[in-house]
Amino acid sequence: MSAAKSSLFCLALPYFCFVLVLCDKYVPVRVEIETNEGGVPPKMFTADELAKYDASDPELPIYLALKGVVFDVTSGKRFYGKESDYNILVGKDASKAHALWSLEEKDLTHDLTGLTDKQLEGLDEVYEKTYKPKYPVVGYMDYLIKQQEDDIQKRFKNEL
Template sequence: MELTSDQLKQYDGTDPSKPIYLAVKGRIFDVTTGKSFYGPGGAYAMFSGKDASRALAKMSKNEEDVCASLDALSDKEIGVLNDWEKKFEAKYPIVGRVVP
């Protein structure tokens, strides 16, 4: 499955009939089983329906960091992002990728 960023927004958990998706480095994970974290009211709900790569790398919940941009990240932050990516790969199915 390929989704644009705008299409990905439809999978933010606000529509209970749709799965909850979150992207890391352009790959879309189905995080529906983590609804308590990624669904409305969850601690990480701001990441749902978006590519959260930058925010994960920076360990940030700032809205401006919830994006796909990896520009100007430090080597340490890239390492943190890679660790998050491995955690997502181990826990959630990859269902597609984000396209321009």
């Protein structure tokens, strides 16, 4: 994980000390889409498809998306099940809610617009240290795959 950096410089002159603080902007962890044989992602979800996995049907697994990555959180049923405190987070990509530590309806979105570097860093920490090591990835959100395809197209055009 790339962390925000700051440097402190002091230029001492006979009667003055100038202090300059340089801050690098935090760069969020980039999600790498892992593919099956043949370069195909495991499964691509739309928001409507993901909504089916919100623990309302006991026959289906419980899925939660974070940063466009869909995790099977069924093993954490006591946290994410139908009557649990964090059930509001499942069946959707609630990345903003994780970044803000919020359970408010308005924050249940993947849109990270307006978040601070510290909030983005917190989201990456939850993603890297909680979800990735604990829950299996079952797919990716369609918008993440589209965004990365667009990025590849832009890089390819710039290299020509």
